[in-house]
Amino acid sequence: MINFLFHMPTRIIFGPGKLKELGTTTYLPGKKALLVISAGGSMVTHGYMQLVQTLLAQNDAESVVFDKIQANPVLEHVTEGAALAREERCDFIIGLGGGSSIDSAKAIALMANNPGNYWDYMPSGTGGRQVPPKPALPVVAIPTTAGTGTEADPWTVITREQTKEKIGWGNDSTYPALSIVDPRLTLTVPPRVTAMTGMDAFFHAVEAYLSHARQPTSDLLAQQSVSLITSFLPQVVQDGSRIEARTMLSWASTAAGVCESLSSCISHHSMEHALSAYHPEIPHGAGLVMISVPYFRYLTRYVPDRMVDLAYFMGVEMESIPAKDQPFAFVGALEKLIHDVGLSDLKLSDYGVHRDEMATLAANSMETMGGLYNLTPTQMNLRVVTEIFEEAYS
Numbered sequence: 001m002i003n004f005l006f007h008m009p010t011r012i013i014f015g016p017g018k019l020k021e022l023g024t025t026t027y028l029p030g031k032k033a034l035l036v037i038s039a040g041g042s043m044v045t046h047g048y049m050q051l052v053q054t055l056l057a058q059n060d061a062e063s064v065v066f067d068k069i070q071a072n073p074v075l076e077h078v079t080e081g082a083a084l085a086r087e088e089r090c091d092f093i094i095g096l097g098g099g100s101s102i103d104s105a106k107a108i109a110l111m112a113n114n115p116g117n118y119w120d121y122m123p124s125g126t127g128g129r130q131v132p133p134k135p136a137l138p139v140v141a142i143p144t145t146a147g148t149g150t151e152a153d154p155w156t157v158i159t160r161e162q163t164k165e166k167i168g169w170g171n172d173s174t175y176p177a178l179s180i181v182d183p184r185l186t187l188t189v190p191p192r193v194t195a196m197t198g199m200d201a202f203f204h205a206v207e208a209y210l211s212h213a214r215q216p217t218s219d220l221l222a223q224q225s226v227s228l229i230t231s232f233l234p235q236v237v238q239d240g241s242r243i244e245a246r247t248m249l250s251w252a253s254t255a256a257g258v259c260e261s262l263s264s265c266i267s268h269h270s271m272e273h274a275l276s277a278y279h280p281e282i283p284h285g286a287g288l289v290m291i292s293v294p295y296f297r298y299l300t301r302y303v304p305d306r307m308v309d310l311a312y313f314m315g316v317e318m319e320s321i322p323a324k325d326q327p328f329a330f331v332g333a334l335e336k337l338i339h340d341v342g343l344s345d346l347k348l349s350d351y352g353v354h355r356d357e358m359a360t361l362a363a364n365s366m367e368t369m370g371g372l373y374n375l376t377p378t379q380m381n382l383r384v385v386t387e388i389f390e391e392a393y394s
Contacts, residue, residue, distance in 0.1 A: 004215035008261055009172070010141075010152055012179045012254065016243055019142065019182040023055035029138035029177045030092030032062040034085040034112070036105040038069045038097050046188050048144060052096055064088045066108070069097070072280040073104040075160045078118045082111035085137070092138040092177075098197065099148025099157075099284070102141045106156035106174040109136035118158065125165045125368040135173030144185040146249040147197025147285060149204050149257020151179035157284075159277055165368045166277035168269070175261070183243060183250040191237045194249075195341040196285030198233040201253040202226065202337070203288050206296075206310060207266045208259035210303055211375045218263035221255040223313045228252040230314045230333070234340040266376040268295050270369035271385065274361045275353070277368070282351045289338055290346050294391035297331050302378040307331075348393050358389040 013021055022028070033056060035049065043049040049065065056063050066081045085093065085108060093112065095105030111118050113134045120128035141151035150156070154170030189197070205225035208218045232248045240246070272287040300307050304327035311329035312318055314337070321329055338344050362385035366373060373380055 004213070004262075006215070006217065006262065007172070008152075008258060010176045010179055012152065012181060014181045014251065014254065016182060016184050016247055019051070019180055019185065020055065022052065022142075022180055023058035025059065025178070027178050028059055028061060028092075029140065030090070031060065032088065032090045033064070033092050033094045033140070034081065034088065034090040034108065035063045035065045035094045035096060036069060036081060036101050036108060037065065037067050038071070038101050039067060042188070043097055043144070048096060048185060052094065052142065063094070064090060069101050069104045070280070071100055071283060072166070072276050073100045073107070073158050075118055075158055078104060078107040078111055078158055081108035085112035090137070092140060094140045094142065096142045096144065098143070098145040099150045099200075102143060102148070102150045102176075103156040103158065105141070106136065106139055106150075106154070106170065106176075107158050109139045110174060113137050119160055122167050122169055124370060125167060126160070126163050127167065132171070138177040139174065141176040141179040142185070143179075143181060143250075143253075145189055145193065145197040146183070146186050146246070146253040147200040149201055149253050149260055151176055151181055152254050152257030153261040155260060157273065159280065164277045164364065166273040167368050168273065181250055181254055183247040186246050186250060187240065187243065189240065191240060191342065193283075194240060195233065195237050195343050196283050196289070198229055198236070198249055198253075198285070198341065199289050199338070199343065200285040201249075201256045202229045202233070203268060203292065204256035204260050204265060205229070205252075207268055208256070208263040209310060210299065210306055210377055211263045211266050212377060213263045213375050215262055218259040222259050223309070225252040225256040225259065226310060226313045227315070230337055233337070237341045264375050265372055267365070267369075267373045267380060267385075268292065270365040270372045271295065271361070271389065273369050274365035277364065278357065278361060279351050279353055286343070286346055289343050290348055291388065291392040292338075293331060293335060294388045296334060297328070298384070298388055299377065300327050300331065353393065355390070355393055358393065359386045361389055362386040
């Protein structure tokens with residue numbers, strides 16, 4: 001924490017009702033947007049797509065819609081979206097929706113302005129390890145969930161289906177130029193999705209707090225995010241209509257996204273990427289939950305003081321716990337949080353995962369997202385990672 005880089009170039013407009021500022025802001029980075037949304041139809045059903053297009057028009061900006069994004073975004077749609085952006089001469093990209101839409105918007109923005117295939121620029125696995133010659137087109141992020149924090153970081157996660165590789169990547173140009181975080185847009189998110197996305201944000205904060213790249217600002221934001229999510233996520237799962245609680249979760253998610261920007265995640269995310277690369281029907285947050293308890297139980301012995309901190313910020317009364325047991329209080333609090341948000345029923349086998357896949361998943365996680373293992377507070381080999389997967393399965 002003595003030496004670190006602080007770089008956070010995204011302008012964030014935050015607060016209930018702030019989406020309307022899209023129609024007046026002078027920070028809009030272009031005049032014609034490719035509006036990237038999911039294929040599920042929720043952005044149209046809830047009227048969010050139409051509202052964004054209306055606000056853009058008020059700000060003298062045109063828009064074209066690309067509506068093919070899947071829950072786990074794939075390379076094919078990045079290529080297709082980038083081609084549409086070039087064809088329509090779009091000069092900026094808007095990601096509207098959950099993390100999949102905003103991540104895809106970032107990747108599309110890169111490829112709308114660069115030659116070749118997106119995978120040419122991936123730094124691991126079968127990626128070409130090339131450096132993009134040009135920056136991405138400017139990105140505007142408008143999240144409708146409180147979970148990924150992608151509105152406050154440069155990262156974009158895309159899957160190459162042919163090789164079952166799900167890789168996170170980003171550079172300075174893939175930070176959103178502008179993010180509008182309006183918690184009112186999360187009011188329509190159903191309880192189960194609220195729980196899964198909220199747990200994703202929780203793990204962003206926890207992993208940044210444990211990362212070798214941690215620094216003072218990310219520590220403070222991670223502590224706040226962990227506290228807010230522990231307090232408010234169970235409440236919102238029970239009653240999603242409370243805008244005050246939804247606002248707290250939106251800020252916790254954005255704060256955790258800043259943590260990702262400054263200090264990154266660790267290998268917990270590498271393992272989940274392998275899991276949902278092979279089983280794309282697994283929501284990212286669900287995958288993280290299912291492997292989290294054995295993963296963090298394993299890490300506890302290597303960062304006991306940090307685990308005590310995390311338990312404290314989850315509201316655990318540490319004075320009542322013997323000193324030798326205090327580092328493990330975080331895992332107990334995590335199990336309770338998972339139960340309180342209604343996700344303790346999640347099982348890998350329910351998503352078609354088989355026990356004999358564990359070594360394959362472990363190897364994939366280390367080959368495609370090995371960089372996050374370097375930030376993990378202990379060295380982890382193939383045997384250890386396989387054992388964590390196996391414990392999660394059982």
